[in-house]
Amino acid sequence: MERFNGYEKSLNDFSDEILVVCNSCNEKAILKKIDKCFKITCLKCGYNKMYSNSLNNPVHKLWLRIELNDGELWAYNLEHLEFLKNHISAGLRERTLENISNKSIGSRLPKWMTSKKNRVDVLKAIEKLKHK
Numbered sequence: 001m002e003r004f005n006g007y008e009k010s011l012n013d014f015s016d017e018i019l020v021v022c023n024s025c026n027e028k029a030i031l032k033k034i035d036k037c038f039k040i041t042c043l044k045c046g047y048n049k050m051y052s053n054s055l056n057n058p059v060h061k062l063w064l065r066i067e068l069n070d071g072e073l074w075a076y077n078l079e080h081l082e083f084l085k086n087h088i089s090a091g092l093r094e095r096t097l098e099n100i101s102n103k104s105i106g107s108r109l110p111k112w113m114t115s116k117k118n119r120v121d122v123l124k125a126i127e128k129l130k131h132k
């Protein structure tokens, strides 16, 4: 599925538990990392399955995703969403970015997401996703 590995390796920090769309009922399901496998569990319909795929080879759509004018915003889970929110809110203090290491998610965010003109819309979208 597209975009799953778009923000690169440091996403591993957030990938232990990923909110995805259930294959069976299209509701919110949880993809959990168990050793080298992933297990998807849907609380709605009870669908569950084990995968040996890595994240580079995903079979699920992310639950937390939303289209904006300049691109798609997505997150693995609420913790990740919160991280994005904090990062984007902090964007005003541009120089704090220098303190973030290169491999951080922040430095890999698409430019439109952190640009001043989009900030309000992006934060609104994040808020919307939080309640999805």
Ligand SMILES: [Zn+2]
Binding pocket: 022, 023, 024, 025, 026, 027, 029, 042, 043, 044, 045, 046, 047
């Ligand atoms: Zn389901």
